[in-house]
Amino acid sequence: xxxxxxxxxKIDDLAGTAGVSxxxxxxxxxxxxxxxxxxxxxxGIFIVVSLLSPWLAPHxxxxxxxxxxxxxxxxxxPPAQPGHPLGGDLQGRDFFSRLLVGSQQTLxxxxxxxxxxxxxxxxxxxxxxxIGGWVDSIVMRLVDVMLSLPSLLLAFSIAAMxxxxxxxxxxxxxxxxQIPVFARLLRGSMLAQRHSDHVLAATALGVKKGAIVFRHMxxxxxxxxxxxxxxxxxxxxxxxxxxxxxGLGNPDDRIPEWGQMLGDVQNVFDTHPHLAAWxxxxxxxxxxxxxxxxxxxxxxxxxxNRR
Amino acid sequence: MLRYTIRRLVQLVGVVLVLSLLLFAWMRLxxxxxxSALLGERATPESRExxxxxxxxxxxxxxxxxxxxxRAASGDFGVSTGVQPGDSAxxxxxxxxxxxxxxxFFAILLAILVGVPLGYLAAKRRGGWFDNLSVxxxxxxxxxxxxxxxxxxxxxxxxxxxxxxxxxxxxxxxTRVTGFFTLDGILTGxxxxxxxxxxxxxxxxxxxxxIPFAVIFRITRAAxxxxxxxxxxxxxxxxxxxxxxxxxxxxxxxxxLPVVTTIGLQTGALLSGAVLxxxxxxxxxxxxxxxxxxxxxxxPVLLLLIIMATIVYVxxxxxxxxxxxxxxxxxxxx
Numbered sequence: 145x146x147x148x149x150x151x152x153x154k155i156d157d158l159a160g161t162a163g164v165s166x167x168x169x170x171x172x173x174x175x176x177x178x179x180x181x182x183x184x185x186x187x188g189i190f191i192v193v194s195l196l197s198p199w200l201a202p203h204x205x206x207x208x209x210x211x212x213x214x215x216x217x218x219x220x221x222p223p224a225q226p227g228h229p230l231g232g233d234l235q236g237r238d239f240f241s242r243l244l245v246g247s248q249q250t251l252x253x254x255x256x257x258x259x260x261x262x263x264x265x266x267x268x269x270x271x272x273x274x275i276g277g278w279v280d281s282i283v284m285r286l287v288d289v290m291l292s293l294p295s296l297l298l299a300f301s302i303a304a305m306x307x308x309x310x311x312x313x314x315x316x317x318x319x320x321x322q323i324p325v326f327a328r329l330l331r332g333s334m335l336a337q338r339h340s341d342h343v344l345a346a347t348a349l350g351v352k353k354g355a356i357v358f359r360h361m362x363x364x365x366x367x368x369x370x371x372x373x374x375x376x377x378x379x380x381x382x383x384x385x386x387x388x389x390x391g392l393g394n395p396d397d398r399i400p401e402w403g404q405m406l407g408d409v410q411n412v413f414d415t416h417p418h419l420a421a422w423x424x425x426x427x428x429x430x431x432x433x434x435x436x437x438x439x440x441x442x443x444x445x446x447x448x449n450r451r
Numbered sequence: 452m453l454r455y456t457i458r459r460l461v462q463l464v465g466v467v468l469v470l471s472l473l474l475f476a477w478m479r480l481x482x483x484x485x486x487s488a489l490l491g492e493r494a495t496p497e498s499r500e501x502x503x504x505x506x507x508x509x510x511x512x513x514x515x516x517x518x519x520x521x522r523a524a525s526g527d528f529g530v531s532t533g534v535q536p537g538d539s540a541x542x543x544x545x546x547x548x549x550x551x552x553x554x555x556f557f558a559i560l561l562a563i564l565v566g567v568p569l570g571y572l573a574a575k576r577r578g579g580w581f582d583n584l585s586v587x588x589x590x591x592x593x594x595x596x597x598x599x600x601x602x603x604x605x606x607x608x609x610x611x612x613x614x615x616x617x618x619x620x621x622x623x624x625x626t627r628v629t630g631f632f633t634l635d636g637i638l639t640g641x642x643x644x645x646x647x648x649x650x651x652x653x654x655x656x657x658x659x660x661x662i663p664f665a666v667i668f669r670i671t672r673a674a675x676x677x678x679x680x681x682x683x684x685x686x687x688x689x690x691x692x693x694x695x696x697x698x699x700x701x702x703x704x705x706x707x708l709p710v711v712t713t714i715g716l717q718t719g720a721l722l723s724g725a726v727l728x729x730x731x732x733x734x735x736x737x738x739x740x741x742x743x744x745x746x747x748x749x750x751p752v753l754l755l756l757i758i759m760a761t762i763v764y765v766x767x768x769x770x771x772x773x774x775x776x777x778x779x780x781x782x783x784x785x
Contacts, residue, residue: 285469288462288466289466289469289470289473292463292466292470292761292764292765293470293757293760293761293764294718294719294720294722294723294760294761294764295719295723296719296720296723296724296726297719297722297723297726297741297757297760300723300726300741300745301474301753301757303745304745304748304753305477378593378594382594382596385596385598385599386596386597386598386727389596389598389727389730390726390727390730390742390745390746391745391746392745392746403596406596406599407598410598410602413602413605413606414606417606420599420602424595424596424599427594427596428591428594428595428596429594431593431594432590432591432594435590435593435594436590439590
């Protein structure tokens with residue numbers, strides 16, 4: 145330790161390799177990838193805006209402050225004017241504020257759906273992969289049934305189950321569709337590791353089965369799960385818009401969400417295209433941001449690409 | 452091969468049975484349920500009870516389910532309550548099926564015809580501006596909500612290109628043979644009817660093709676990139692084979708497996724996308740019936756159409772798996 149060399153560095157030196165973890169080497173490559181940086185910047189801005197939106201928005205998004213203009217002009221929407229850079233919506237609410245505040249609910253939909261889908265998939269996939277046998281058979285048959293329906297159609301069907309749709313039922317419908325995808329990913333990765341050296345070594349050392357699953361097998365399955373989660377964040381936001389479009393979304397529009405804003409103006413697409421275009425462009429940019437991050441993460445975390 | 456096919460078909464029957472049981476239980480357990488749907492919310496308790504008995508809804512769900520299966524075996528899937536009230540669900544499916552098949556067929560054809568060559572070219576020019584541009588384009592293609600793109604095409608592109616902004620009205624004077632408007636015109640020699648049907652199909656097909664196109668493009672690109680690095684391609688090049696022979700026999704043939712798998716899986720995107728596209732372009736197909744069914748909670752129609760969509764999806768993917776043997780002789784011997 146005399147020259148400030150830590151024990152670990154010494155071991156690495158002896159082993160002849162400076163031990164670089166997959167995460168560290170992936171991060172090294174990501175930092176230099178312009179595509180990842182673009183995606184990360186988009187998502188960074190999106191998250192900051194959505195967190196600060198209640199303070200950034202110039203007006204209350206549910207306040208029908210311009211309703212007089214809507215009534216006076218016979219259902220024309222208020223144009224852009226001082227204090228209202230994008231004008232008003234069909235009910236005389238400040239459109240710019242609604243777009244800003246909408247980012248928050250959109251983030252909640254994306255993150256909520258991903259977390260629920262991930263948790264469900266994690267439980268099912270770990271059960272199937274770690275226990276095997278009849279548990280595996282039952283879980284995988286269930287997954288097969290769910291995957292034999294086109295995914296968006298499954299989301300529509302689940303959303304239609306609820307008599308009173310709300311933001312939560314939208315999140316649930318989008319999330320349940322993702323459960324079989326995550327479950328399959330985790331099960332596959334668990335099965336692949338079952339007879340690998342590090343698991344055998346842990347078993348030989350007398351480590352308990354639960355500890356092997358949670359401390360040795362799960363952490364090694366994380367990279368495909370992280371990639372998939374990033375991609376699901378994008379699809380969840382797009383699918384929530386499709387649900388609103390079919391009348392299966394949250395009917396309460398006091399607190400706006402982009403997908404809902406887009407789906408709700410379907411009847412005035414031809415006369416007021418900008419009411420649809422703004423939320424649509426926001427959705428496209430954010431979905432693109434998550435996709436760029438997910439795809440570059442996939443490449444960076446692929447051990448084949450390690451240098 | 453035959454045993455494999457039979458096993459997959461038996462699996463399909465199992466999936467359909469489980470799925471129909473789940474859907475059936477869901478329909479029955481809903482608040483209100485069919486009695487409220489038929490009588491309205493303000494019916495007297497006596498009339499509700501009478502109808503419940505009459506429909507057999509007082510029996511256990513599993514008994515009801517087997518009775519439903521019995522009726523379904525003779526083609527009786529119940530009566531529509533919202534899409535076309537009073538019509539039988541099966542009739543609705545049969546009437547509307549050709550329109551959706553026609554639209555989906557043209558959409559996937561478009562996606563393959565554009566996606567595969569573009570994917571090949573992008574892989575050949577890896578890292579060039581053409582590659583980068585088309586990869587970015589395909590990523591944006593997946594990020595655009597299908598129904599928004601459909602509206603943009605309907606309102607903006609139709610005016611600019613002089614194309615009709617609604618799908619499948621067809622020429623009412625045209626003779627109907629198969630229910631496929633484009634095919635009917637060719638069969639009866641009424642070519643202007645075919646042309647008209649095609650014009651109505653172009654914009655909806657483009658909207659529906661976007662996501663399958665983007666995915667097929669990216670998979671083709673990745674598959675071709677993998678194959679281009681292989682030794683046998685270098686050998687073929689050094690043997691002096693012409694570029695087109697290498698492309699056809701060595702590169703494309705070896706990269707087709709993942710592409711064909713993807714095409715099969717994209718039928719799912721087509722079936723879901725048809726719900727949105729047919730709603731926007733007012734196409735009287737299965738997708739539109741589903742869209743209206745979801746909105747008005749028309750459960751008998753939803754039950755049948757969702758099961759049919761599942762069968763189509765699973766069968767297409769079975770056919771895809773069987774086609775592997777045609778593409779790759781190594782699989783045939785196994």
